[in-house]
Amino acid sequence: MQAWIDFFTTDYGILSGxxxxxxxxxxxxFVxxxxxxxxxxxERHDRLLREAGKH
Structure with a gap:
């Protein structure tokens, strides 16, 4: 419990958060x-495959 109190009340805890x-x-x-x-x-690859099949 003390860890949570330190996490939310100290400057280093807030910076960590x-x-x-x-x-x-x-x-x-990034994802x-x-x-x-x-x-x-x-989509570009599929479009190119469709266009190549039409000729």
């Missing part, structure tokens, strides 16, 4: 960015 939140936000952005580009590349 901010650091953890920043890392999670960065991880979330979103990669998934967005994978989806775009997959």
């Amino acid at each position: 901010v650091s953890i939140a920043a890392m999670l936000a960065g991880l979330g952005y 979103w960015y990669v998934l967005k580009h994978v989806k775009e590349d997959t």
Whole structure:
């Protein structure tokens, strides 16, 4: 219980919480960015395959 009190009331505890939140936000952005580009590349690849089959 004392660990939680220290975590939310001391300057080093709050800084640790901010650091953890920043890392999670960065991880979330990285996952979103990669998934967005994978989806775009997959759609482009499928479109090229469809166009190549029409000729």
